[in-house]
Amino acid sequence: MSTTERPRILVVGGGYVGLYAARRILxxxxxxxxxVTVVDPRSYMTYQPFLPEAAAGSISPRHVVVPLRRVLPKAEVLTGRVTSIDQDRKAATVAPLxxxxxxxxxxxxxxxxxxVSRTFPVPGLAEQGIGMKGIEEAxxxxxxxxxxxxxxxxxxxxDIRRKALTFVFVGGGFAGAETIGEVEDLARDATTxxxxxxxEDMRFLLVDVADRILPEVGPKLGEWGREHLQKRGIEVHLGTSMTSCVDGHVVLSNGIEVDSDTIVWTAGVKPNPALARYGLPLGPRGHVDTEATLRVxxxxxxxxxxxxxxVPDLAAREAGQENAWCPPNAQHALRQAKVLGDNVVAALRGFPETEYRHASKGAVAGLGLRKGVAMIKLGPLTLRLRGRLGWYLHRTYHGMAVPTWNRKIRVFADWTLALFLKREVVSLGAIQxxxxxxxxxxxxxTASAAGQSDDRRAGNTGRRQRANAR
Known part of the structure; x- marks a missing residue:
């Protein structure tokens, strides 16, 4: 790390907000x-909406991540974790790798x-569960x-065969519904x-404690998504939780029990627990409490x-929703990062800051190849698309939203090649x-060589002893 007398803007985290805010500031x-100094335990940012497609092999994993040093060439990038912050001295403690x-x-x-993934004390979950927050997990x-x-x-x-071909997904939001839709397509292709x-030998189960899936796209498209998954042979258990999964024996609250070697946990997220060590004001669910300007x-x-x-959702509050907060999704994160970057530069120069205000433009979700849903808000009108049209809109939106033209081109190239080439169905399990x-x-x-080396040393010692005796 270089030293400088210039003011330092320290960015803790290199995800959506960290990357885009740093780019905006620079x-x-x-x-x-x-x-500008960016600190993150990983040297890359992961575009999480593409994780389901990476898990299904529709996109190369390398194209889902964005290397921080390449995208932020004018910034200092430190690979490590910020363990504590001294606000009075304005100093952060960094633990490198x-x-x-x-x-x-x-x-x-x-x-x-x-x-990070929001988990509950379910017996067996830590040992059996697979998350979907990072490219490594995908x-x-x-x-x-x-x-x-x-x-x-x-x-x-x-019994071994049945357990291997039973797949349980917990969580019916974007991550859960999109992942099960993508990997079910992968499973169909694998049968070839x-x-x-x-x-027919496989069993897919989608479990959620809510009464519907994909709540982000509204009840109508959420219901269509549920019916669509069920037509594909996926069991959808709503109003249901997983109470145990010890040794792969999954017990659901509705009485269903199955044995499975694959338990994927996508039941929501929670703020990073490290925030509790920074001495910042936190809300009731552990989020950093900010003003509308994004200042803490x-x-x-x-x-x-x-x-x-x-973050206060000013657009929703102006529409009559009291105490509304911005939902934790990529749409808000990307836009907040730009306002945040502008406000930091404004504070640096002594100018007034602006408030973050954004009305949701809708949501899109993919449920596998050529299957998806999209809800687009056009002023007072709401456009709802499903099936192939929803899937096209899903890919178009996220293809353009992934940062840098380098990644956009690579992602669209992957999709184009998939039109002419079959999906790769090969496991690289040894990579673990x-x-x-x-x-x-x-x-x-090594052990044998060590033994032979000992024998040689013993022989040399014996020869020296005999020589000395003569």
């Missing part, structure tokens, strides 16, 4: 006006840690599912290469936005532990 800063922690002074602070889910097909096709044990497995309440140099912030095979090959040799 674009507006004059030469030498300030230093290796080595001792150190302090980074700042003049302006942006807290953009985002959210790749792991794809490899895991294809391994289950290998396992089922290679055994004569009906596994003659001993039919789609009670501070003069700290801003926050996105999934880890409690790539050194295992080498270790098994090298360990015996």
């Amino acid at each position: 674009k507006k800063l004059r030469y030498g006006e300030a230093t 290796v080595g001792e922690a150190y302090e980074v002074p700042f003049d302006y602070l942006i807290v953009a840690l985002g959210a 790749i792991g889910l794809r490899n895991h599912m294809l391994e289950q097909f290998d396992k089922a096709d290679s055994t004569n044990d009906p 290469y596994y003659p001993g497995i039919r789609r 309440k009670g501070t003069g140099h700290i801003w926050s936005a996105g999934d880890n912030a409690q 532990n790539p050194r295992e095979e080498f270790y098994e090959a090298a360990a015996p040799v």
